[in-house]
Amino acid sequence: MLSVEDARARILEPLTPLSAEFVALDFAWGRVTARPVAARLSNPPADISAMDGYAVRACDTGPGARLAIIGAAPAGHPFTGAMSTGESVRVFTGSVMPAGSDAVLIQENASRDGDRLTVHEAVAAGRHIRRAGQDFARADIVLPAGRRLGARDIGVVAAANHAWVACHRRPIVALLATGDEVAFPGEPIPPGGIANSNTPMLAAVIRAAGGEALVLPPVADNIAAIAGSIDGLRCDMLVTIGGASVGDHDLVQAALAEHGLAVDFWKIAMRPGKPLMHGRLQRDTPVLGLPGNPVSALVCALQFLLPAIARMTGDRAEILERDSAVLAAPVGGNDQRADHLRASLTRDTAGGYVVRAFDRQDSGMLRRLADSEALILRPPHAPALPEGARVEIIRLDRFGL
Known part of the structure; x- marks a missing residue:
């Protein structure tokens, strides 16, 4: 045998x-990428504000400094001009940073009176800015081939500006x-x-x-x-x-x-x-x-x-992942066949797995199988093991089974 x-x-x-086909992102969960996914744009595509506040030049932000507010740049509506000395632009989280600015003064550290801004706390250059390409740059590989797509993966594919992804059939x-x-x-x-x-x-x-x-x-x-x-x-x-x-x-x-x-x-x-x-x-x-x-x-x-x-x-995870667990009760020795003992699974106080083989292992007992949380793997000719011995297990919850 x-x-x-x-x-x-x-x-x-x-x-x-199997061969590749293009799959819409709405239907790509659980599919496996057939080729690497390269970004079609950088993320973020431009320097953007990480906070609500004011785009400023850091050198203008000494405590008590007064700055002119020359415009606003809501997310999706970039400011088209350029800032000069003593000027600021109202920005929000996700706003494109105006030309000439190098920091964001958060709104909690300033007060506004009409089109004038009073600085309460200085800000360093680069503060509260997410730089263009900080996450990934155009043409970067954001996912490899052979990746089974989860929700997070689909998110990054969408952020890379793909509506479809090549997956194995x-x-x-x-x-x-x-x-x-x-x-x-x-x-x-x-x-x-x-x-x-x-x-x-x-x-x-x-x-x-x-x-x-x-x-x-x-x-x-x-x-x-x-x-x-x-x-x-x-x-x-x-x-x-x-x-x-x-x-x-x-x-x-x-x-x-x-x-x-x-x-x-x-x-x-x-x-x-x-x-x-x-x-x-x-x-x-x-x-x-x-x-x-x-x-x-x-x-x-x-x-x-x-x-x-x-x-x-095309999934690279072809062999079942195994875990280690401690026996809650002894198990007997094994013959020439590899045993797969149905078992319950708990955690000990340290967070490790504790596994207990069911007393009856009849292979016709489906209810016992449904109650199982793990399989204890016993190699051929394995000796009897006492309570507390360490064994390899397959956790059934890993496969949604």
Whole structure:
């Protein structure tokens, strides 16, 4: 059986970022930049006032000095003249500094009587001025390629005077659940049937990772039905759920063989999630066959599907970020499979993480999975650990899951 690390490397190796498309800023949140974003103008584009007050020449501002107010420059309406000795211009936060001025005398440090200004406190040259290009200059790279855009990133792209940004196309990930027992959630469940929790759960994973979920109707355990369900399918990755092992009713591999499936591997050394299948269809579409057990499917999606979508979207963060935590209770030793223990997570008085594995780790317990805040990572052949030992964890809140 392959290790988790080797399986992930083999899944990712043939994948490349998808082509670029221009996306309006209103729809760019969560997308990944396909090329660096260069500023189309400087920010700020001119020297501007950082405060409400008066543009002055610092050398004119001794205490008690009297200055003539020769105009005003509200934000968006620059003063068109030039200042001389003993003159000032009323300015506001964001006002362009008038020619000839070199400081802003804040309004609290002066008093006005008509068009005359009395200085109460001197100001140094350069005070309360935001210089042109202080944030960034025209042609500066404000964001690199491979950046997943958050609200702050979108703000800087807009400030750089871009209404559109080049992003990698979202991968279309088709989801195909198989099994005679699978029924639509909310519908009457026949004898022996179960509600299909996998498809909506994994569709949420795909969307959270930046992909587009193409949900196919579930199909029964029938080779012809499974094969026919993807006739003419166009997607960037096919994810099947259930039936990828080699039992009497595990028919996915045989069905996809009719579409030229070349299997790379179908067993990995992890718990939950041993029966994971990976391969490619004849038209070079990657296939990931997840276990039908919902807990196994989600853990495998975290370890393999999320990184695959990250690679296709151009995101540099392909490997799940890990944290360190202290055990609140002992954990047992491990066999040859890497364990992913569902656990609760708290903070200690110093702000560190404290993690407690749930007593029952049955991979069919979805409510227990929903209550989990972290996965404790146990490598193959790990020894038993006492309370207080330090372990690696994956925080589930990092992925909106």
